[in-house]
Amino acid sequence: MTRATLIRLVAAMLVLTAVISVVMLQIDWNGVAGSTEADDVDTLLDVMIVLSAFVYSIVLVMLGYSIWRYRAKPGDESDGEPIHGNTRIEIAWTLIPTVIVLFGAAYSWFILDKIEAREADRLEVDVTAQQFAWHFEYPEENVTSTVLHVPVDRQAEFSLEALDVIHSFWVPEWRVKKDAVPGQPTSMVATPDREGNFELICTELCGVGHSTMRAPVIVESPEEFDKWIQDQGGKPGGGGAAAGGAENTLAAEGKQIFDAQGCSGCHTLKAAGATETIGPDLDEVLPGKDPDFIRTSIVDPDAELAPGFQQGIMPDNFGDALSPEELDTLVKFLSQSTQGEK
Numbered sequence: 449m450t451r452a453t454l455i456r457l458v459a460a461m462l463v464l465t466a467v468i469s470v471v472m473l474q475i476d477w478n479g480v481a482g483s484t485e486a487d488d489v490d491t492l493l494d495v496m497i498v499l500s501a502f503v504y505s506i507v508l509v510m511l512g513y514s515i516w517r518y519r520a521k522p523g524d525e526s527d528g529e530p531i532h533g534n535t536r537i538e539i540a541w542t543l544i545p546t547v548i549v550l551f552g553a554a555y556s557w558f559i560l561d562k563i564e565a566r567e568a569d570r571l572e573v574d575v576t577a578q579q580f581a582w583h584f585e586y587p588e589e590n591v592t593s594t595v596l597h598v599p600v601d602r603q604a605e606f607s608l609e610a611l612d613v614i615h616s617f618w619v620p621e622w623r624v625k626k627d628a629v630p631g632q633p634t635s636m637v638a639t640p641d642r643e644g645n646f647e648l649i650c651t652e653l654c655g656v657g658h659s660t661m662r663a664p665v666i667v668e669s670p671e672e673f674d675k676w677i678q679d680q681g682g683k684p685g686g687g688g689a690a691a692g693g694a695e696n697t698l699a700a701e702g703k704q705i706f707d708a709q710g711c712s713g714c715h716t717l718k719a720a721g722a723t724e725t726i727g728p729d730l731d732e733v734l735p736g737k738d739p740d741f742i743r744t745s746i747v748d749p750d751a752e753l754a755p756g757f758q759q760g761i762m763p764d765n766f767g768d769a770l771s772p773e774e775l776d777t778l779v780k781f782l783s784q785s786t787q788g789e790k
């Protein structure tokens with residue numbers, strides 16, 4: 449190969465790299481970006497796309513050149529020349545990929561380090577995942593919720609816990625995701641920089657209701673967030689004071705336990721505003737049943753199954769997860785809220 453040919457091949461590779469990169473970078477791979485981490489992650493993806501385009505171009509150009517230059521002439525039945533290696537080419541094809549891979553690794557490391565850095569004024573949110581619901585607790589503000597509220601432009605740290613199997617915390621607009629693993633607390637941070645309604649998606653196959661294991665995410669101004677905390681009976685900015693003076697009726701307490709334990713992730717119950725259909729519709733199956741039946745159905749769900757439902761779907765650990773008082777409250781709540789319905 450002459451020097452002029454080599455220059456032409458390298459030029460072809462660079463032009464092809466540019467063309468492929470321009471086309472690939474037009475595509476909106478990740479959708480709307482809604483956090484400061486998203487910008488870094490998207491830039492990283494763009495750089496990787498250009499690098500991949502370069503590697504792909506080297507392969508394509510050399511393949512095309514070889515097919516054109518070394519094809520067999522018509523009537524040529526002779527064998528090819530025996531070849532004994534080429535030290536310079538071997539060094540090149542070892543060195544170039546090594547440099548590309550090391551660069552990719554170093555750059556990714558740099559980005560990961562940057563987006564995982566904890567800020568001092570971050571909001572703490574404890575996230576509990578279970579089949580098939582999310583539950584959020586704001587320890588500083590003393591609030592629990594099944595909707596994830598976060599203020600805009602403030603870092604939030606999500607401490608993840610799974611009660612049964614592995615789940616995974618993912619808000620696509622924030623880009624970052626992390627698994628929630630039973631018995632092994634993990635945490636991740638995100639700094640939402642776009643207000644609006646988003647969705648938290650479980651992104652680890654966790655059972656029959658995996659695809660419905662979602663929770664609303666509301667990113668709002670700090671003022672709106674503080675107001676929401678107050679409306680929940682919490683204390684904005686932390687301090688941990690309990691809801692003072694608010695009368696906790698059976699309905700409110702029962703609904704709170706119903707949400708917190710994830711019941712609303714699977715069941716329909718008008719009194720709790722729950723509309724899921726993975727498990728039996730409680731407004732249909734509970735009327736006419738006594739409290740003992742309800743209690744048994746919670747702690748030993750396979751003892752008697754509603755028609756059309758299989759055993760082993762509902763977790764059988766609620767007897768351990770609930771305190772005796774919570775179980776009493778939940779049974780009373782379910783009993784009262786369904787016996788009136790006809």
Ligand code: CUA
Nearest residue numbers: 615650654658
């Ligand atoms: Cu939880 Cu998928």
